[in-house]
Amino acid sequence: MFSILRNARTFAQRTPARSFHSNRILNQEKMKASILAILYNGFKAAEEEPRLLGTVENREWLISQGHEFIVSSSKEGPDSDFQKHITDAEILITTPFHPGYLTADLFEKAKKLKLCVTAGVGSDHIDLNAAVKHKVQVLEVSGSNVVSVAEHVIMSMLLLVRNFVPAHEVIERGDWQVSDIARNAFDLEGKVVGTIGAGRIGYRVLQRLVPFDCKELLYYDYAALPQAATDAVKARRVEDLKEFVSQCDVVTINCPLHEGTKGLVNEELLSHFKKGAWLVNTARGAICDKDAVAKALKSGHLSGYAGDVWNVQPAPKDHVWRTMKNPLGGGNGMVPHYSGTTLDAQARYANGVKSILENYFDNKPQEPQNIIVGLGKYETKAYGQR
Numbered sequence: 001m002f003s004i005l006r007n008a009r010t011f012a013q014r015t016p017a018r019s020f021h022s023n024r025i026l027n028q029e030k031m032k033a034s035i036l037a038i039l040y041n042g043f044k045a046a047e048e049e050p051r052l053l054g055t056v057e058n059r060e061w062l063i064s065q066g067h068e069f070i071v072s073s074s075k076e077g078p079d080s081d082f083q084k085h086i087t088d089a090e091i092l093i094t095t096p097f098h099p100g101y102l103t104a105d106l107f108e109k110a111k112k113l114k115l116c117v118t119a120g121v122g123s124d125h126i127d128l129n130a131a132v133k134h135k136v137q138v139l140e141v142s143g144s145n146v147v148s149v150a151e152h153v154i155m156s157m158l159l160l161v162r163n164f165v166p167a168h169e170v171i172e173r174g175d176w177q178v179s180d181i182a183r184n185a186f187d188l189e190g191k192v193v194g195t196i197g198a199g200r201i202g203y204r205v206l207q208r209l210v211p212f213d214c215k216e217l218l219y220y221d222y223a224a225l226p227q228a229a230t231d232a233v234k235a236r237r238v239e240d241l242k243e244f245v246s247q248c249d250v251v252t253i254n255c256p257l258h259e260g261t262k263g264l265v266n267e268e269l270l271s272h273f274k275k276g277a278w279l280v281n282t283a284r285g286a287i288c289d290k291d292a293v294a295k296a297l298k299s300g301h302l303s304g305y306a307g308d309v310w311n312v313q314p315a316p317k318d319h320v321w322r323t324m325k326n327p328l329g330g331g332n333g334m335v336p337h338y339s340g341t342t343l344d345a346q347a348r349y350a351n352g353v354k355s356i357l358e359n360y361f362d363n364k365p366q367e368p369q370n371i372i373v374g375l376g377k378y379e380t381k382a383y384g385q386r
């Protein structure tokens, strides 16, 4: 597993959770909040690149708020900083890129918790039903990284369809066997491409596909797009998921992870995919059945699978998605979870977190689109039809 995890732990041991006040005088009772932030370690990269705001090291944007913060990357097990300090935290800041999993059990211990803020988009690492039950609000910075992800989706489709990764590997090996690559390389033009989920990211993917002259653009979502939006990209809605996947050459997943989408792409659904289809998932790893995907790729039923999200993060070293291949030795476009944490995206979600905290402390209303769970109820329809 566990080299990434071991590094994180080692770092956490070397530099234990940091607790600090800014030197601003906390003169208002309401400001004396205990804030716990679980972020990822940046190590040397964070020292060299101050715009890596999502890291434990470059946390000044948090401190400047004038509150007491505990910032750590240590998140697994009862001795982690996350589990030790959640009992006293009023506010929890987490990021999907290094998710602190706030389970229903941990909610029982988090008696002082009032607000969870996701630095990014996607709050499935928080047990949202438990948040409703305990009247803990959950907010994310909606829209902050949706272009970053949509661009990554387009790139992933192209690298699968055009057989890019094996082609690059040929070059690195010092070889030049064009036919080995070209035998499995195609154009995106003329293909049927569909998105499961046509929200902020899914729709932006459709928009970016328009100039590629695909045969057809499809979407599957329980919320219909407005007519003008559908017309603008000439997309067709398919209401039955099996029918939808059976028509697509390329499927991209852009819906949140919730009870209705966990394991949605399983062996049964994969059997309805076109033989040789490509699948791109930058939404959440657990939407796809890990072993069913690996099996479909190995048999050639899927020609390729790409994405940046994993069912557990950091992904274990022996995770089958790291090395799985199609029968021709390609078809794997997996990377660590980073599509939504480009430097451009980090600036946007850091600013978004700051304004959520300011609103909270100043008793101002939050931006409605950022509220996933309000006081005791879901405020969004994106996390399941309720």
Ligand code: NAD
Residues within 6 Å of the ligand: 120, 121, 122, 123, 143, 145, 146, 149, 196, 197, 198, 199, 200, 201, 202, 220, 221, 222, 223, 254, 255, 256, 257, 260, 261, 282, 283, 284, 308, 309, 337, 338, 339, 340, 341, 381, 382, 383, 384
């Ligand atoms: P959004 O809320 O704008 O859109 C989500 C859409 O999914 C909605 O239209 C909703 O109706 C639809 N949906 C929900 N359940 C569905 C289901 N069962 N079947 C079909 N459609 C369903 O969210 P968004 O900003 O587009 O983000 C979508 C997801 O992408 C996030 O929840 C997150 O998990 C993921 N994401 C990943 C990264 C990354 O870095 N890889 C970054 C941002 C977001």
